[in-house]
Amino acid sequence: MYKFRSATDRIELMHQLVRDRVIPVDTERVAALTKSHKKNAKVPPIIKTALATYDICSEMTCRVEDFEIIVGNIGKEFLGSGMWPEWDASWLWQELEEMKLWELWDDGLYHRTDPSGVHMSMSREEINSFMSFRDFWKDNTVTSYMDSWAPEGFEEVAGLGILEMGSKMRTPIHTGHLVAGYEKIINTGYHTIRKQAQDWIDAHKGNLMGNDVDKHMFYKSAVIICDAAINMIKHYGQACFDKANLCKDECRKAELMKMGNGLMWISENPARNFWEACQATIMYQILLYQEARHPALAFGRFDQYTWPFLEADLKSGSITMDEAQEIVDAFFLKSNCFYRASNPKIAAYTGVGVTYHHTTIGGVNRDTGEDATNPVTYMILETVGRLKLHDPTISLRINKNTPDKLWDCAIETTRLVGGLPLFQNDEVIIPSLVKELEFELRDARDYGIIGCQEIVGCGNDYPAGNGLHGKAGLGSHGNVLMTALNNGVNPSNGKKGGLQTGYLYDMKTFDDVKSAYKTQFDYLHKWSVTIQNYVENLSTFYAPSAALSISIEGCMESGKDCTVGGAKYNSYGGTATGLATVSDSLAAIKYMVFDKKLCTAKELYDAVMANWNGYEVLQQQVLSLVPHYGNDDPYADELMAWVTDIYYENCCECYSKRSKYYKAGLYGAAQHVVQGSVTIATPDGRNTGQPLADATSPGQGRDKNGPISVFKSICCFDHGRYMDGLALNLRIHPSALSTEEAKISLRDMTKAYFENQGMEVQYNVVSSDTMRAAQKDPKSYKDLVVRIAGYSAYFNELPTTMQNDVISRTEMNSL
Template sequence: MPVVTRTFPRVERLRDSLLATESEICHERALLVTESYQENEGLPILIKRAKALAKVLAEMTIFIHPDELIVGHQSSKRRSPPVFPELCVEWIETELDEFETRKHNRLKVSEETKRALRSILPYWKGKTVYDRFLALRPESVAKAVSFGLIANTHEKNALGHVALNYKKVLAKGFRGIKEEIEDALSQLDIASPDYLPKYEFLQAASIVCDAIMDFAGRYAKLAREMAEEESDPVRRQELLTISEICAHVPANPPRTFHEALQAFWFAHLIPWIEANGYSITPGRLDQYLYPYYRSDRERGVSKEELQELLECLWVKFSEVLRVDDKAVAEISSGYPLGQNVALGGVLPDGTDGTNELSFMCLEAQAHIRLLQPNLTVRLHAGTPDDFLKAAVRVISLGNGMPQLLNDELIIPSLVQRGIPIEEARDYIPVGCDEITVDGTWGRCNGGYLNFAKVLELTLNNGRCLLTGEKLGLETGDPAGFQTFSELMDAYHRQLEHAVGIQAAAANITDLIHAELAPCPTVSILVTGCIENGRDATHGGARYNFTGPVGVGSATVGDSLAAIKKLVYESKAISLEDIIQAIRQDFVGHEPLRQMLINRAPKFGCDEDYVDDLVIEITKDFFDQVEKHTNPRGGPFIPALYSVTAQAGLGRLSAATPDGRRERTPLSDGISPSNGRDLAGPTAALKSVCKVDLIRATNGVIFNLRFSPSVLSDGDGLNKIAQFLRTFVDLGGFHIQFNIISTETLKEAQRNPEAHRGLVVRVAGYSAFFVELCKEVQDSIIARTEQSFR
């Protein structure tokens, strides 16, 4: 069972100094990449990308922070995100002076950095991924993005959302991986029509292997030099050990737990330097690091020493950061990096995988309680009681982690997608909880689709109610819909059209990334790419998915229930009355709004009347998504989560017939609308589990907020543990909790300086509450404060 105090002074110092660090944009990578591209103008893009990374790793500023035992940083300063001009520079021109005062994800920007970034603008204008997207996107996609029908198709940032094959790094080292690449090169047939693209990819892969090993060598040299100057004999020996470790890994397979942690960290860190994709995911860390832990324990190394090393790594996860423009930051408020560590769950042979390292990872989370990693516990029918209760104990500490996933649903979901059972059992949640297996280039976030905007178009004959802009099909004046079925037919047609636009945007983005931003470092750690001789963006992975995401299902389900009951059944009001009221944001129509809120059933209360409508609209979404394929030869696989897209898309959406006001947040993930799940947590869970979640393989988010009183009677932890057993039995996909009172959250809004350490669960990630914009804060406060009755 984890303890709840930070017991390692070193780790406390590392954590506290990180929290005291002001996050500041670093311009160093941007300048180095620009220089490299200018030096290598005539080379193929894969070679150009590899050489750019090699230049960055060879010339970027490196440092070792006091107390560190695991080394390696993303940029020239701690918690200082680098810039990726090859993806988008528009924000440099339009937003650079606003970063310190904007609503979401504020960052310091020095005058030196401003000058440096502005100096490279002329070179990159017209050459970036975003520039190409603007040039190629159809008008329908442009309008859909501008007016809130879809969002965030990764046209401004890298794709990410991938679980890399860290086991391969530990087993072979990058020297062994390079030998594999050289062997593949030697077997190429120069007469083959695909010789040249394979040659270019494998050459790029070889370049990055050398660059990674040289990067570690720089740290070995730096640590040795620092040791020569160090007066404290204990720290001098630590630096010499770091030097020895970095001289050995990640080039070679690790021999100790410390070496395995360091090898992992280099392999994990460098893809964040190569490209700025979200959610480069550690995955089942308790499984692939466990042999090194066990070996050290058998050699007599104390558990405490290994725990301290693990917690040094835990702090490193929160040093990684990204730069996003305002639009992307609005969708991703609170820096959701998505470095998902998954614990427990079944092994490929179906037995339980919980081990001593699983408990140690929970203990690390209990001690450190930062925003990263995004900790997940995989549950199944055979999850040991002590491990489940340990997870609940960590949740009770209040930072919303770990989140819980259900093997009993997710494994069959993957098998239905054609994944062999042994691989499905070894699944990895990336980012929030997007589901992948080894060898997947998933495009797990294929962009967000706004269900509420689809309903809005249905109620206004294809036009946005806020602007009058034509975004959808002309499905008829709703005044002419004589039956609820006619309304649903129109909704279906609008949804089909919208998903087509979403698929077009995702596929255009895919093609542009393959053309301008391939990722050779990521690719050598995605199973299939070396074997196929193709970058992941070119379809080299074993599995190639795209995962469109639906947002606002409960908002629309509640809205349709109100229309069905009050217009078509009881005939208490007309559809024209509702449409007129939402056009005016219910101003002058408050009695009607209260009728919509109070006289129609709401999703999350275990009422089939409305639950069946949510089932219907999500099924329709699944059906439409699954019609599409991507340029890498893979299927589209749907998801129901939102990060903070429910706020960003809500701001572009009219009022809805559930009584929601215009420009306010939609429901998040598959969760009930805020404040509408008033029948208790079990009823909310039952409503959610009625949805055919096995088809949402790409991920589902279900949020609950509990009152701290659930822990006050001495049996609270057992009640939550039993509730989670019910979650598994009912066929849930995902669940996560905030255990915090409404009053505490409101007090943090009033007095943020006194609550800087308050962490909350937002969507599939945690964030510091006071760093979230007020809209997202209000959305969290509005969640029903549940208790067990």
């Protein structure tokens, strides 16, 4: 069995502080941003955004804690957060105006706690300061520009309540949902990048023709952003020196001086060692956050781009493995300090204390195709396992030569920390990137995972994998089906807006049912993509991203911002969750009405519209007699394959000005719970308000024949088509992994699934009894981690609806 080493005392101290997190909210960023925007009100957004980032980085507080060896903060306080009013801060202004959800504690701060687990605090001084900026930002947000106009027909279809963005064209977050070019930053340095931009400007002075004006503004924004980064990192270096001058402990003093010298170096130059590579990555992450509210800045293949530095350090004798492990621990704990203040309602989708710094490890060498496992790969799993971190999400790339030792480490991590790592299949993903998105083989081999499950290129791709500005797709595929069976009216809210596809009880054949669903889905999904195309058309002007663009391959070479297509690869996409609910519902209609004729279409329609009240016998027949997806039954699986194919084929017909690829995804954060809460009962026997099936997983409790049957069912469709990512959740009882033989069985079962062209799987190793005990006695299960769908979370920080959703999933007691 793989043995995890213990952490150092200062790592344990920082871990406890992070675990007991309260997010102090401050207005430092808001103040600097507002001042900068007022000063540069008439400046084009591409320059104005860069100047604002420079001003923010110049005025921000640079903290160094006594226990830190990796430094950096996005707020004024440790674990603190600024605000991004240029995107959306209306929820906080409203809350602070009413003060119903905030209360004064004995520490003199106002606290905002929430059943979801979000815990923020603000001083009265910060509250007053924040409120003073409200009038300026009321009509100056990116969202206000997007809301100003909409395509004809939008209001009616939006009123239907199925488009995820709701009734307005809101854009509360940036599109930045990707793997930035961390490798370029740490190997090139800001001075060289700045010089490249300035050289172009100097060479074209007084000679700007055609598109040169656009290039000039891009390169000028790059110069300003590099200056912002250099300035900020030097301030951190000075903060280390200042801390050292006050330090009486000679060992810590020397360490702080070394950190300060390292920061001064990487402010302009490439990293020279492992610590500098890790620290430079964090510094760049902070720069990106100070620029905009990027939603999911994944670290990509951290083990690959940092290992050459550690390898050199080990050969020179300048570092030990234990020292390197402490740096990795510190890096990921620092990542856990970037919980940005956000609307607690968003936690219903995205989880609590989730940074979405998805980190990809393992896989193959991009040049040779050989297994690329290295010591940092193990160190990352060690950090997650021994500290029981629920964040960031870790994806382990599996190939045919993945070492058994790494399998052992990964499965032991999974046993300790529910749902981590995720297992991704190189043998499916790499050739599919080449086939579906025309990636070069070298770049396909270098893919990373972002957000929940999205597959992207590392440092060369602007993928918009979760949609443009968070518009990920349709709000509920269950409601799409029910609208199709209710003549274009969403029965969940009684709103019109869909196509008139008839009523279930008027459909003469099962092909009529399928045709109604396909017609409604095609219409509503293309509306969803239409809105994404609309907002991108505007956001390329209002929301450029020089901080991202300086690191992404293609942008500096072409003189184009990543938001307008400067990256080497361009795509966008969305996600569908709950498709098993749709396919099981279709199976119920086919079986009960058309094949076995156990009820009429009108009886089934009436039962669903009545939420099965008065039709309990019929509901039990549906649940017990109808074949369900997840049990290796072709009757159900063929319909799941049909539903997923409909989705994929529609995506293939979608494109934008920037990208000819709209990628299909089968994953979700926790959308299946939220979407289910606003979805009427469905023909599969599900009641109103219950969660939909999550991602590609079977409906909760519907899979009865064990994990192998689930694996066979999910392979009923071609996973390689879904290049926006795919998620399969399986819950394993801990007793099923109680022996070494059982762990080998899990490894071999996963291998067999991957050999059958399965793309991804994630395991929750937790019993229903343990979760129910945690509901009754939360303090005794403080560190219990579970996988929801697109993120992991501490069980006790989940709302009851999500806790019950995990409990309701089938518990596999044997492999």
